[in-house]
Amino acid sequence: MRDFATDVVLTDGVLELRPLRSSDREGLYAAASDPATWAQHPAKGRAERPVFDPYFDFLLGAGGTLVAIEVATGTILGCSRFYDVPDQPDGIAIGFTFLGCAHWGGAWNRRMKALMVGHVLQSRPEVWLHIAPDNVRSQIASGRVGAVHQYDADLDMGQGPVPYKCYTITAQSWADATRTPIEA
Numbered sequence: 001m002r003d004f005a006t007d008v009v010l011t012d013g014v015l016e017l018r019p020l021r022s023s024d025r026e027g028l029y030a031a032a033s034d035p036a037t038w039a040q041h042p043a044k045g046r047a048e049r050p051v052f053d054p055y056f057d058f059l060l061g062a063g064g065t066l067v068a069i070e071v072a073t074g075t076i077l078g079c080s081r082f083y084d085v086p087d088q089p090d091g092i093a094i095g096f097t098f099l100g101c102a103h104w105g106g107a108w109n110r111r112m113k114a115l116m117v118g119h120v121l122q123s124r125p126e127v128w129l130h131i132a133p134d135n136v137r138s139q140i141a142s143g144r145v146g147a148v149h150q151y152d153a154d155l156d157m158g159q160g161p162v163p164y165k166c167y168t169i170t171a172q173s174w175a176d177a178t179r180t181p182i183e184a
Contacts, residue, residue, distance in 0.1 A: 004092055004123060006064035006082045010115035015108065017066040017115050020079060024067050025056055027076035031100035040135045041098075042162070059096060062158065068099065068112055077103045080112055082120070085128045086155045092120050093128035095157075097138075113145045114178070121171050130155060130164040142167055146177030 010017040020028075032038075035047040045051040059065040064082040069075065078099035085091030094116045099108055120127040129147050131138045147167035154161040 002090075004082070004120075008066075008119060010066070010119060011071065012111055012115060014071055015077075015111040015115065016069045016071050017080070017112065018069065020060055020065040020067045022060060024076060025053075028056060028067060028079060031076050031078050031103075032098065034101045036101050037098055040132075040137050042132050042134075058158070065096065066116070068108070070103075077108060078112075080116060082116070083157070085130075086157065087153060088128060090124070091126075091128045092124050093130060094120065095130050109141055110145060110178070117145070117169055117174055121174070126168040126170045129167040129169065130157070131167065133163055133165055139165065142169075144177060145169065146173035146175075148173055 007019050008017075009019075029049070029052055032052055033047050035044075038044050038046045043051065043055065046055055059079065059081060062081070062083070065079055066081065067079045068077045070077055078097070080094055080097035083093050083095060085093045094113070097109075097112070099112070103109075117127050129142050131142060133152070146169045148169070150166050150168055152163065152165055155164050155166075156162075
């Protein structure tokens with residue numbers, strides 16, 4: 001990613017995002033081990049160790065992955081990743097995101113997106129999101145933080161072309177969608 005820092009630590013005092021380390025494997029697996037987490041995701045078996053471990057290795061090797069940690073407890077909640085947009089040469093995307101089921105419901109996802117979106121919008125006019133067509137939960141959650149569907153495309157994110165719904169968040173769409181404060 002040209003001219004974009006991905007090895008950052010972002011925090012709001014409640015949530016910390018920091019670069020993924022090999023020592024995070026067990027903590028991230030604990031967050032990923034509930035099958036409900038992956039029910040609407042194309043990799044439905046990711047709660048199983050033989051599927052999770054290659055995913056973790058991919059995230060670690062690909063770079064740009066930030067692990068989400070609850071500051072008060074030090075518990076790993078999930079992760080997300082900055083990556084280049086395959087069909088937008090200067091675009092930066094946020095994706096490969098998941099939170100363990102215990103942290104669903106809006107506030108944690110919104111905190112994570114606030115930190116990452118804010119970081120991207122410092123140097124880019126928009127943030128891209130790529131969501132599987134059948135992942136309705138993520139499509140709804142993304143809309144709640146200002147994401148606007150732009151088009152559908154088959155994109156190669158490193159494992160061959162896959163269909164995605166392509167969304168953007170701009171500073172204005174983010175501001176319009178997030179006028180209310182984040183809950184503690």
